[in-house]
Amino acid sequence: MKVGEPERLIIDGKRLDGRAFDELRPIKIEAGVLKRADGSAYLEWGGNKVMAACYGPREVHPRHLARPDSAILRCIYNMAAFSVSDRKRPGPDRRSVEISKVTREALEHVVFTHLFPRTAIDVFIEILQANAGTRCSGITAASVALADAGIPMADLVPACAAGKVGGEIVLDLNDVEDNYGEADLPVAITPKKGEVTLLQMDGNFTREEFEKAFKLAIKGCKKVHKIQKEALRKKYGGT
């Protein structure tokens, strides 16, 4: 047993932070918070604090990256040095490059890139405070930022993780559960058609556990989608 590891992660059918197995942490999203970005969103998801900004469609530099028939989507996921308790060495690393890639792929599927040939759409995701589930937070915020920038897209992309903690399948792992749990399964979907645009797995599930966790994660995504819509409604009026 490692230092700081709790004895049990599930006590009397409740999790350590008092949540039920299928309960999300509180989520708050605000759209259009940055004046100089074309679109932006600030998200708080439990202990996560994420800022997403979107620029473009704009000229592509370097030029050779431009595609003659569509826009290119570029995502950069970055963790601030102060976002975790041990200072994170600034700059891109293996982990953040991977998350940038999967984020781009999760969003690329919905953005109508063919409407803006020879341009680039840039998305920047800045993790100000991390508490497990930052890639899901990042995708959720980035999707609201894209909508705030008025970029045509097929659907919003909510993301949410499920996992296995103390032998139980639970929704939306927090820091402790992520570190000492058995498995983590981040999922992003397009709610309208139910397409999965992100699916990763860390740890081990049995086939039955996977199915259960996957279904739970999709349920979580749908809840997140409601919050995304509320954030846009709050900013742009209407019911």
Add this chain to the structure above:
Amino acid sequence: MVESEELVLPGMEVGYAEEFIPGEGTYEEDGKIYASITGTLKIDLKERKMSVEPKTSSPAVPKKGDIIVGTIVDIKPQFAIVDILKIKGVDRELSGSVSGSIHISKTKDSYVPDLSKEFGHGDIILARIIDTDRTPLALSTVEKELGVIKGYCSQCNMPLLKINNKLKCSNCNQIVYRKISSEYGKGTL
């Protein structure tokens, strides 16, 4: 034309493709019409077309009739080539690099014997987009408020000052003629 107050969001179902044509800000999929941007729904019952009027800012795509700000990069016998920098009134970076051209006949409302007497290299101009089907985009500076808004001397590259209907170099006092905009030197964009 029916306009609803309700806000639609990307991915929200707004109608059926059997009934309406998907217009701006919408797309068709599996026989239904969905919104692709955030805004209010507009239904044109005459054309049976559904579109979404954006409430967010929109990407800066040059449209016919827009006034643009640009610089003259090349002057040919028949055309002046313009590097378009900004769409007037749109506070967003232009989507992609866009070049335009002004034909000698679209320079001003009188006869132009020599295009190089109307524009100079590096001049900043206001022009109206008259056709977006061609690349470079077709521009016009015929209107009074269109034309050069800031010019530079061909000999010393210093700014030109407006004196009556002529431009005078602030350094060498050379007098030059240009298709001057009524907004010359006012710095209003």
